[in-house]
Amino acid sequence: MVTESTPWTQTEFEQLDLGDARLNKRARLLMERMSAEPTASVPQACHGWGETIAAYRFFDNEKVQWHSILEPHWQL
Numbered sequence: 001m002v003t004e005s006t007p008w009t010q011t012e013f014e015q016l017d018l019g020d021a022r023l024n025k026r027a028r029l030l031m032e033r034m035s036a037e038p039t040a041s042v043p044q045a046c047h048g049w050g051e052t053i054a055a056y057r058f059f060d061n062e063k064v065q066w067h068s069i070l071e072p073h074w075q076l
Contacts (some may be wrong), residue, residue: 007032015072019063026058027069 009028016024033045033055046052058064 013069013072015075016069017071018068023058023061023064026054027064030055030058 007028009031013024013028013031016027018024018027029051033047033051034040034042037045042055043049043052046055
């Protein structure tokens with residue numbers, strides 16, 4: 001159940017498994033940031049330079065595959 005204090009990504013990506021809890025957490029955060037302003041660039045969507053760099057590292061990570069991020073949606 002989603003409450004006002006529960007980000008929608010916790011529910012939507014509950015089954016997300018990128019092989020590392022930190023990657024799962026980063027994916028959820030990026031989904032929240034980018035969905036809040038879908039037309040924003042990565043630096044505009046992220047909150048600060050550190051978060052922007054972390055986003056680019058996430059996108060460049062070989063362990064992160066698009067099908068792994070979409071898999072929780074296919075399981076529904």
